[in-house]
Amino acid sequence: MEKFGFSISKGRQINYDSNDRRVAEFIIENEPSFRLCIACGCCSASCTAGSFTRFSLRELNILISRGENDLPRNDLKKCMLCGKCTLVCPRGVNTRNVVFLAKQAFRKFDSYAI
Amino acid sequence: MEAAGRLAKSGFHVTLLEKETSAGGHLNDWYKLFPDRRDSSEVKRYLDDLMSSEQINFLTSTTIEKIESKGSSYSLMTNNGENLNADSIIVATGFDLFKSSRKEEYGYGIYDNVITSADLEGMFRKGKIVLHDNTTPKIIGIVHCVGSRDEKVGNLYCSKLCCVTAVKQAIEIREHLPESKVFCFYMDMRMGGAYYEELYREAQEKWGVNFIRGKVSEASENIDGKLIVKVEDTLAGRPLKMEIDLLILMAGMEISEGSKKLAEISGLNTGENRFFEAIDNHYGSNISNLPGVFYAGTCTAPMNITETISHARAAVSEVQDYLKNGKS
């Protein structure tokens, strides 16, 4: 491909059908309140970790439920489990358990530990 | 019907003109009503009871061809040549559902498994939700704001009821097809009404309905006849593509054809949204620019049944007031 000086760009499109949603399903099964998220962003706004780095639980929730696991897999490690998000969530999502389960799910489904 | 019934109750002689063969309008095609999901027929029965009074002269398949102001009263010429005189007129010409085929990119009328909210209600009535080939859909998509909040089709306004209808229908689909997955594609969830938000929550919590923020931009068919929808998941900030078996379009509300015609022949004012324009939005929402002519219901703006009925009652009181004092 060198001879052309360019390659075929990868799309940014989420392909819902081919994505791996096991992590999302695992979380929903063990923490049904996961479904209740309306992406208001309170969690991200109050997040302790989020004040130091790019880390948005709101975003991760969406990505996980779409089966876009790459960013969450590594980003989840940034969470300090401090629990502020759980306190501010207007929908009563048990956000700490969501993070906890997500990590567990990645351990479970990934070949390598997160 | 509400207005007619109420007027009759308070002793007026009422003539009700209905362009269809029976009264009730869109209520007739709806299966269950939000937010409590009661059967629409119950409300219909209530209205029919109101109509039972012999004070009411009920003319079906009748439309108005001509309106003339005779000083303090009006004379109406109907399509079947009748001439009616009225001291006061209540306009309750209602709405039409947006013609979804106008949103060509969704392929309503082209792709067999693209249907409208009204079609779905029909399926509920039959108690059978099936695809064009009579198989059962597994993945169902619901597109909000079809023909509402859309400059391209000339409707800037929000039809206000589609969101809650979508949620209601999503729940009903899950009831009928427990194996199915339902996805709502919305721009905003506008659940402004008593117990609407609660219904939304129930849909997420109890029925596992998926909500994706972003309006479907286009639908197409793949080789095995499944629909491919493209949408931006605006919360993930990424475009999203997925296969769907059945796509349901939440058609918005538009001023009805009848109303347009009436506006032409009567000289009643219409607003930028093409609905009839009342003289005041806050305290005169029933009062038209013609003395003695009053509005009731969705011919002035999108309304739910509750609002429509209250609006009709308000119209009645305006009429009574007009006939007692206002007439001059």
Added chain:
Amino acid sequence: MNIEGKKVIWKDYQKEIADDRFYYVRSCVRQNFFPGSETAFLRIMRDVLGKDVYEHPCHTTCTGIGYHGDIVPVETTMTVVARQFSLMNEAGYENLLPSCITSFGLYTEILDTWHHFPEVEEKIRKQLKKATGREFTVPKNLAHASDVIYKFRKEIAAKAKYKLINKNTGEPLRVVDHIGCHYAKMFPSKGVGGAEYPYVLAGMVEEWGGQVIDYPERRHCCGFGFRQYLVQANRGFSIACSKEKFESMQPFKPDMIITNCPGCPMFLDRWQYVINEIEGKRYGKNGEGIPVFTYEEVAGLVLGYDPWDLGLQMHQTDCEPVLEKMGIEYSPEDKFNLYADKKSELHNSFVKA
């Protein structure tokens, strides 16, 4: 798929297309991409349909590429276009017939702008006057060359020597129609069949015996998109677009692609080769590729012109498979031997020129 539904829409999107006396303006790039096409168009118009088609020697680029490539400012473009109009007036024609989709789109856009903002038109008039001393009146009718072929598709069918039918199986060829973005996406009402379900090419294919296939990415751009292609660093996006389309149409087993835009056939044709080079991915029946044609080439084939006169040897993806299926007689050895002593009129006309 409910074809009736489409017909309803097609009815809504019919445009007025002049009948004769066309002022034909060529495309900048097509003549070196697929030189046979425009020649073939003129042959068909003049010899087959007996129309009066005039070409002006002083015609220049419409600057469409520059305009869409963010290089030429819109006023400059308008002034240049105004000059084209003026040339047309000079030649005494009033039906503008661009060969290029982007020109067509640009003219449409400019006329629409002037319609809504007469002051702009005035300004341009002044500028043109100042620059060249020329006056102009806007064309009475503006149609793209493919519109005209669409209009006379039946006449062509009547004179057809071959049909878009696989003569071995007797089944219609499966044809993907790809419409240039600037044809109707900007002004749906200005395109035959509108922007969502364009009919201009579909109409020809149906008329000439082929079967149009509707695939998910039919709306997708071929990937030319000026900016994307012109800058080498962006070509990855360009080729990704084409790939998206191929991946989407592949399951439908298309026999050929027909296009009405200068760029699209070029990129849909060449990128098939590049994709194969980069990823080793081949499309079409047992990897022979999906031949890409301009509508003129298809019309020419249908009318029985010699493939090599039509310039099909300029295609990177071999089009022999289609010729075979249609049962067209051609001499493989002459493919790259244009000046072999062939007695085709086209050849003579070349020699004359």
Added chain:
Amino acid sequence: MTVMQFDPFVIPFNIGLNFILIYCIVRCIIWFRDLSRADKLRLQRGFFGYAFGQSLKEIFLESLIHRKILKTNFRLGYMHMSLAFGWFLLIFFGTLETDIFGTKHLNAPYKAIFFKFFNPTLGRTGFEHAYSFLMDLILAFILSGLLLAIIKRFSSRIVGMKKTTKLKLRDRIALTSLWLIFPSRLLAESFTSGTYGTGSFLTGTLGSWFASFLPTHQLAYPFWCLYSLSLGTFFILLPITRYMHIPTELFLIFMRNSGIRTGDKSGSYSEVQTFTCSSCGICIDKCQLNFSAGITNVQSAYFMKAIRSNDDVFNIAHNCLMCGRCDQACPVGIELMPIRMIQRREGDDDKDMRSIWKGFLRNRQNPLPVKTPELPSFGYLPERKFRKADVLYFAGCMTHLTPGIKNSMQKIFRASGENYYFIDEDGGVCCGRPLMLAGQDREARELINFNSEIIWKSGAHTLVTSCPICYKIFNESYHLGVEVLHHSQYIKRLIDEGTVRLKYSHMKVVYHNPCELGRGSGIYDEPVSVLAHVANLQKTEYDGKNSLCCGGSLANLKLESHERAKIAKDTVSELTKCKPDILATACPLCKKTLANATDTKVSDIAEIVAGEISEIQKKKSRISILNIKELADISWSE
């Protein structure tokens, strides 16, 4: 007359007895072997030292008399006592009996157990009669307890317990055999007595009455068999039932008295503890998840049972408030919280321990799988910012959601005139306790290191925190060499030193003691005395060690918000019975949780105190602020 020396019916008993003795010895040896070297030494010293006497005393009081249970719940205590102590007496005097009346000394155990069978005629003369009276008395004592036990099984209320533990099949079998033991002995003895006209008030009367209408002679033997059989079965089943606690407890008591503690890794001691749990169910009564949230399968008794039978305890381990109420109440003194923490740390991937046999004879070949080393989680944390100061204030994440506390503390600091530095004024780093509670120590350690550096560099001598959660970890896991105070302690000190003068408000105040502060860190008095100093503090039945959890606990990952709400509601309604003006607490999380559940005003101690700082004080403090500012500018350094 001839005295029989042996009869085949004793075989089941003999087998059972020998089996259980061997099993216990083997088990103890394994446990001992698995102890860390230090613990081995401890145990040896303990066994041959002063602790020995201690242990004997404790064994007598707890294992036999069941003093603690008696205290908390008499009827339940009596039940346990009658069975344990009664049985002990029966064996003890039984042995004596054989020794005194037997043909020779040092008899095989079965002689003692089945004495009556082998010496049916005994008990006519005065002393003999007296002795058999004693034996009958003991038997009656046991039977009374047994009766209670049976009742408890069918309606636990009567014994004064709200919940009773659920049983596994093997427990049921063991239980029936246990229940059969004494009735069968009673009948066997009665029949024998009936035949020979011996026995005392119980066996004798019953015997003669039977004799009047039953062929007692034929009936006696089968019941002796039954007696021996039930004993045998019971002994055989012992290791795989909760009754294993009977022998295990003895071992535990020795270990504990030798100074062995649970620590943070699983090992013999935690294992012994899990086997010591008798599922008495006291923890179940104490658990708010049970009586407020209606969750009835996660309490310690069930948790211990789950560990014993090697179920997957991962979710149970995390569904706990860690309020420590059960830990506080456990009559056997099992360290329930540490054991839960161990299970949390072990996580969900210790699969090789799941098989039942590996469970009972733990296989030593493949211990817990080594977790794959992970990348550092918090590499993104910024350059540590610090400032020289004498006192540091760490508000903590939760306090940032209750600005009232934060501001009050700053006010108090100004009033105190100390040179303090507010570490996390503009959003700090979490203390690490929440991660630790989730069993993620390695991640927690990263945060600990981060914060420690700031604290050390600041060169402060005292660290004040507003959040008990932070306090606990700073105190236990940071090893700072800096004095760590919860703000209630700090305020107490300021008051005692007279640095801040406070007005007295006559408001009625009730104090809710945060779990992490009270049971968690043993801080009970300071908050109380501070409150008593500024307001009219009311007593409740939930003061001190007995305090309730607010329900907000970070320790529980699994609890749903509505369940938390229920707990909070119950707690509040208990605490506000005396209609206080203010419900005081000393934890931002408690404050937030309680405030959502009541109309009563909920305030943190700091807020109340800040509100009572007298005017003069404020003036003085303004001056001191200036000083601080100047100090700050000078002593600011990198």
